Amino acid sequence: MAGTGFYIHWLRSSIKYQRSVLSTHRLAKSFTTRKLSSTKNGACYDIVVVGGGIVGMATARELQIRYPNFKLAVLEKERELGVHQSGHNSGVIHAGIYYKPGSLKARLCVEGMHLAYKFLDEKCIPYKKCGKLIVATNELEIGRLMDLYERAKQNNCPDIELIEGKDIKKHEPHCEGVKALWSPHTGIVDWGRVTQEYGKDLKEKGGAIHNSFQVDNFQEETGATSNNDYPIRVTGNENKFVRAKYVLTCGGLHSDRLAQKGGCSKDPRIIPFRGEYLLLSPEKCHLIKGNIYPVPDPRFPFLGVHFTPRMDGSVWLGPNAILAFKREGYRWRDIDFSDLLDALKYPGFQKLAFKYAVFGMGEMIRSAFIGLQLKELRKYIPHISAKDIKRGPSGVRAQAVASDGTLVDDFVFDSGGKGLLSKRVLHCRNAPSPGATSSLSIAKMIADKMTKQMDL
Numbered sequence: 001m002a003g004t005g006f007y008i009h010w011l012r013s014s015i016k017y018q019r020s021v022l023s024t025h026r027l028a029k030s031f032t033t034r035k036l037s038s039t040k041n042g043a044c045y046d047i048v049v050v051g052g053g054i055v056g057m058a059t060a061r062e063l064q065i066r067y068p069n070f071k072l073a074v075l076e077k078e079r080e081l082g083v084h085q086s087g088h089n090s091g092v093i094h095a096g097i098y099y100k101p102g103s104l105k106a107r108l109c110v111e112g113m114h115l116a117y118k119f120l121d122e123k124c125i126p127y128k129k130c131g132k133l134i135v136a137t138n139e140l141e142i143g144r145l146m147d148l149y150e151r152a153k154q155n156n157c158p159d160i161e162l163i164e165g166k167d168i169k170k171h172e173p174h175c176e177g178v179k180a181l182w183s184p185h186t187g188i189v190d191w192g193r194v195t196q197e198y199g200k201d202l203k204e205k206g207g208a209i210h211n212s213f214q215v216d217n218f219q220e221e222t223g224a225t226s227n228n229d230y231p232i233r234v235t236g237n238e239n240k241f242v243r244a245k246y247v248l249t250c251g252g253l254h255s256d257r258l259a260q261k262g263g264c265s266k267d268p269r270i271i272p273f274r275g276e277y278l279l280l281s282p283e284k285c286h287l288i289k290g291n292i293y294p295v296p297d298p299r300f301p302f303l304g305v306h307f308t309p310r311m312d313g314s315v316w317l318g319p320n321a322i323l324a325f326k327r328e329g330y331r332w333r334d335i336d337f338s339d340l341l342d343a344l345k346y347p348g349f350q351k352l353a354f355k356y357a358v359f360g361m362g363e364m365i366r367s368a369f370i371g372l373q374l375k376e377l378r379k380y381i382p383h384i385s386a387k388d389i390k391r392g393p394s395g396v397r398a399q400a401v402a403s404d405g406t407l408v409d410d411f412v413f414d415s416g417g418k419g420l421l422s423k424r425v426l427h428c429r430n431a432p433s434p435g436a437t438s439s440l441s442i443a444k445m446i447a448d449k450m451t452k453q454m455d456l
């Protein structure tokens with residue numbers, strides 16, 4: 001009987017998940033098809049934004065709000081918006097706890113969180129403000145937790161509390177720990193859905209979206225066929241092209257390649273890191289109320305494996321961080337030899353791999369044998385066992401790496417090129433995580449930058 005109950009619960013939650021994916025899919029498809037019909041070769045736009053992820057869409061929307069008379073178009077290579085990083089992430093609305101006080105990343109995250117909640121309320125997009133605990137499990141971690149608390153206060157993260165071990169259970173009845181930070185404003189949402197909504201809003205404000213348009217070059221047009229008012233020619237697959245006055249690229253996992261096509265340098269290079277999640281069995285999902293995170297180890301660049309409740313009621317555990325063998329390689333078997341060689345030959349990656357060799361090997365072993373991740377997870381929630389976890393989805397992070405092997409943690413913009421390309425094309429080469437939470441504030445920052453730099 002118990003087995004049947006478990007199966008029915010599992011089945012129900014899978015159907016619920018499929019439905020939510022389908023509804024996002026339909027929303028995407030409805031305006032994908034409408035827009036495709038309006039793609040006209042040689043169409044002229046005041047601004048062209050390349051990349052329909054959350055950063056490109058938020059910025060396109062912001063520019064269209066600021067300049068309502070501009071003709072603006074987004075060019076996205078996929079048939080839908082937000083299918084890469086923006087649709088494959090933890091779905092957390094971050095409160096800005098971790099980042100270096102005074103940094104752009106810290107300011108944009110806190111600002112972005114407030115803007116995101118406002119947008120979600122205005123558009124009636126479902127979200128849950130389920131909060132987050134960062135849990136210390138030993139004395140060493142308490143010191144790091146206190147540092148995080150100071151950071152959070154300096155970053156103006158709202159209502160952050162330091163709580164004792166006994167109070168952890170008030171928020172997470174099944175969680176163990178000796179001290180914790182409680183962030184009540186951390187939430188969860190489907191960022192892929194939010195990206196679609198930015199697109200819908202952009203369209204309502206007059207902007208255009210051209211899907212299945214893979215940009216492969218930027219040129220300053222000269223000669224008899226050129227149009228002086230729209231001097232930048234943006235070309236794509238199947239001989240498609242549009243003309244633009246100004247161009248912004250937000251290419252995520254391909255941002256370095258787009259910048260290079262615009263005449264910029266190769267560095268920093270994007271190295272794709274896959275983040276794999278495990279799924280908690282539906283029977284055990286009630287053990288997790290909100291987000292539960294470890295205290296990050298400053299020796300490593302990632303936040304550590306965490307418990308993340310999802311909008312559909314499931315719980316994801318992860319992500320880890322392992323080299324992806326393809327820029328958009330969501331599975332071990334997704335291999336693109338040119339992407340892989342590109343990464344392996346890059347001196348920046350070689351230095352990085354050397355520095356984090358032990359960590360990297362550990363991640364790969366734990367990825368192959370998921371049972372090994374249990375020990376870490378059970379430190380926080382002891383009631384889970386091997387039968388409660390199975391492999392889940394994954395995302396691929398666009399990690400910018402400098403040629404000296406350092407992980408680039410800040411925004412990188414480039415205008416390289418020559419002539420008009422250097423004045424009218426802006427490449428966002430790195431929009432660091434949490435780019436989804438910060439998307440609306442990043443959009444404002446980029447729109448300010450374009451306004452000033454391009455004299456819009």
Ligand SMILES: Cc1cc2nc3c(=O)[nH]c(=O)nc-3n(C[C@H](O)[C@H](O)[C@H](O)COP(=O)(O)OP(=O)(O)OC[C@H]3O[C@@H](n4cnc5c(N)ncnc54)[C@H](O)[C@@H]3O)c2cc1C
Nearest residue numbers: 051053054055077086089090092215252275395434435437
């Ligand atoms: C595993 C994981 C977990 C994360 N968790 C969180 C989280 O919980 N909360 C949070 O706030 N952030 C999170 N992030 C970070 C966040 O998802 C990203 O910062 C954000 O989605 C980046 O958006 P983007 O638009 O820059 O990139 P993308 O979403 O990758 O968009 C780039 C777009 O450009 C398009 N493109 C590329 N090349 C071309 C071309 N030549 N022509 C046309 N189009 C092109 C791509 O198809 C893509 O749609 C996470 C990221 C990962 C990978």
